[in-house]
Amino acid sequence: MATNRVAHEPAFVLHRYDWSESSLILETFTRHHGRVALVAKGAKRPSSNFRPVLLPLQPLHVSFGGDAEIRTLKSAEWMGGHVMPTGEALLAGYYLNELLMRLLARDDPHPALFDAYGGAVEVLAGDHAAARGAAQSAAMRAFELILLREVGLLPALDAQTSTLAPVEDARAYALVPEAGLREAEGGENALSGAQWQALQGALDARLPFTAALRQIAGLAAGGNAALRHQLRVLLNYHCGVATLRTRQLMRDLQAL
The missing domain is CATH 1.20.1440.120 (Recombination protein O, C-terminal domain)
Incomplete structure (x- = not known):
């Protein structure tokens, strides 16, 4: 079965869970695919590009793939536009x-x-x-x-x-x-x-x-x-x- 891949999808992070010492499970809300669970491998490492990006209430573009219930996050980019509410x-x-x-x-x-x-x-x-x-x-x-x-x-x-x-x-x-x-x-x-x-x-x-x-x-x-x-x-x-x-x-x- 071909792996489903989604690129540059508008998204927000709704919630995040620890998955391992270095990774996170994200509950995301995407525009064209609804609520999607993603694993962000290595996101907790100090050197990870995901660390400053995977924040709630921030507009993102994400790319992910996989056929399982929890798919794999490939990339995430902050789209800007506003700061975090306080x-x-x-x-x-x-x-x-x-x-x-x-x-x-x-x-x-x-x-x-x-x-x-x-x-x-x-x-x-x-x-x-x-x-x-x-x-x-x-x-x-x-x-x-x-x-x-x-x-x-x-x-x-x-x-x-x-x-x-x-x-x-x-x-x-x-x-x-x-x-x-x-x-x-x-x-x-x-x-x-x-x-x-x-x-x-x-x-x-x-x-x-x-x-x-x-x-x-x-x-x-x-x-x-x-x-x-x-x-x-x-x-x-x-x-x-x-x-x-x-x-x-x-x-x-x-x-x-």
Whole structure:
């Protein structure tokens, strides 16, 4: 069987594990091949060309080959464009990585999601003061929505899931696990039907991430806390956890 070879593939490192005294196993997110596991032989050696390159939240071009579940990394090149996020923005980037690790199957390409991830990371790596505020929050919500849509876990946001009846502008609706979008009950986190329809419109437009980010940021501004809570509950449900590890780490650091 011929060995499969991939050259100059856009990629990000999501996670890395020690494999031996000198090598690493990488979980990467590639644009055309999805989540791919790679072994970086000798990457831990001081003289390795991989050492300064194989960092999370950095755009790379990688070449790899092999037919096994874990393929062999041949080369990796940093593509530049932005520096490493720091502080809360760095933790937010690790949160995005954890979502991808939990929700993406290996070798299942999602080019639109890859582009959205790159856009979100670029926002997180921007001006630190801005990244801690509205820009970071909007980038996170936009990415969460696009991720859920791309993996088939987001119901239509302009209709009630159980009845398919269109949502009404002035009524309040909640997005909940198993039930999808339904009319909100008293005291429940909710957005108006008009807000849900606008979010669906932004997703349907399939705009570049920066344009989608601006739309979603404006649409969610009045109900950001409610949207954040509902997406968090939905993501935790599909990830099979009560709280994601990176979320818990954020809480612990904020408590300190």
